[in-house]
Amino acid sequence: MSASEALxxxxxxxxxxxxxxxxxxxxLIERHPELTIDDAYAISLGALxxxxxxxxxxxxxxxxxxxxxxxxxxxxxxxxxxxxxxxxWIEGAIDIDKAGLIQPRAEAEIAFVLKSSLAGPGVxxxxxxxxxxxxxxxxxxxxxRISDWKIGIVDTVADNASCGVFVIGEARLDPAGLDLPNLHxxxxxxGRPLSxxxxxxxxGDPAQAVAWLANTLGAxxxxxxxxxxxxxxxxxxxxxARKGDNFEMILGDGHRTVGQCIARFE
Numbered sequence: 001m002s003a004s005e006a007l008x009x010x011x012x013x014x015x016x017x018x019x020x021x022x023x024x025x026x027x028l029i030e031r032h033p034e035l036t037i038d039d040a041y042a043i044s045l046g047a048l049x050x051x052x053x054x055x056x057x058x059x060x061x062x063x064x065x066x067x068x069x070x071x072x073x074x075x076x077x078x079x080x081x082x083x084x085x086x087x088x089w090i091e092g093a094i095d096i097d098k099a100g101l102i103q104p105r106a107e108a109e110i111a112f113v114l115k116s117s118l119a120g121p122g123v124x125x126x127x128x129x130x131x132x133x134x135x136x137x138x139x140x141x142x143x144x145r146i147s148d149w150k151i152g153i154v155d156t157v158a159d160n161a162s163c164g165v166f167v168i169g170e171a172r173l174d175p176a177g178l179d180l181p182n183l184h185x186x187x188x189x190x191g192r193p194l195s196x197x198x199x200x201x202x203x204g205d206p207a208q209a210v211a212w213l214a215n216t217l218g219a220x221x222x223x224x225x226x227x228x229x230x231x232x233x234x235x236x237x238x239x240x241a242r243k244g245d246n247f248e249m250i251l252g253d254g255h256r257t258v259g260q261c262i263a264r265f266e
C-alpha cells in the first residue's frame with residue numbers, strides 16, 4: 001500500500017467512525033492539502049465499504065451542490081457525488097437521533113428512479129428520460145461529518161457528498177410528460193413559506209444533472225443501475241432542520257400541482 005493509499009484508508013476509517021459516533025472532524029483538505037478529487041472518491045468508497053460490511057445496501061446515487069444558491073451558500077463551486085443506502089431511505093417521520101444526524105439541513109429535490117441502466121461517458125438528458133421509470137418530489141436531508149460545514153469539494157466528496165437521509169413523496173410522475181426545467185418547487189417550513197425554485201436551477205435541467213452524474217461516475221467504472229434512486233440536486237437553498245420542524249415541498253408544472261413531499265423531524 002502506497003503512502004497515499006494508506007492515508008486514504010485512514011481518512012475513510014475516520015469519517016466512518018465520525019458517522020457512527022455522531023461527531024465531526026476537522027476539514028480534510030486543511031490537514032492534507034495534497035488530497036485530490038480522486039483521493040476523495042477513494043476515501044468515500046472506503047467508508048462505503050465499511051457501511052455495506054455493516055449490512056447496508058446501496059440503492060442509488062446522488063449529485064449535490066448543483067445549484068448556484070447551494071454553491072454560494074457552501075462556497076463549493078462544482079457538483080459532488082455520492083451513494084445512497086437503504087438505511088438512508090426514510091419513510092414517515094425522521095427521528096434525528098435514530099438516523100444519527102449531526103447538523104442536518106433540508107433541501108428540496110427531484111428524485112429519478114431508473115428502469116434501465118446508464119453508463120457514461122456520452123449519456124445525454126434524453127438518455128436519462130428514456131431510462132427513467134418515474135420522477136418524484138423528494139427531500140434530501142444533507143448532513144456533514146466535517147466541523148461547522150467548513151467544506152471544500154474534496155471534503156464533501158470524501159464525506160459521501162454530505163448525504164444524511166432522504167424522503168420521497170408519493171407521486172410517481174412520467175418525466176416525458178413534464179417540463180422538467182420549468183418545474184416549480186415551493187418549500188414551506190412550520191407553516192410559513194420558506195423558499196422556491198425551478199428545475200433549471202440544477203445544471204439547467206434535472207435530467208442533465210443526472211446525465212452529468214452518469215458521465216462522471218462512468219469515468220470511475222460506476223454505472224447508474226435499473227432500480228436506482230438518483231437524487232438530482234437541490235432546487236433551493238439548504239435550510240437547517242431541528243427536532244419539531246415540519247417541511248413541505250409542493251411541486252408544480254405550469255398551473256397544476258403534480259406532487260408534494262413532507263419531511264417531519266422528531
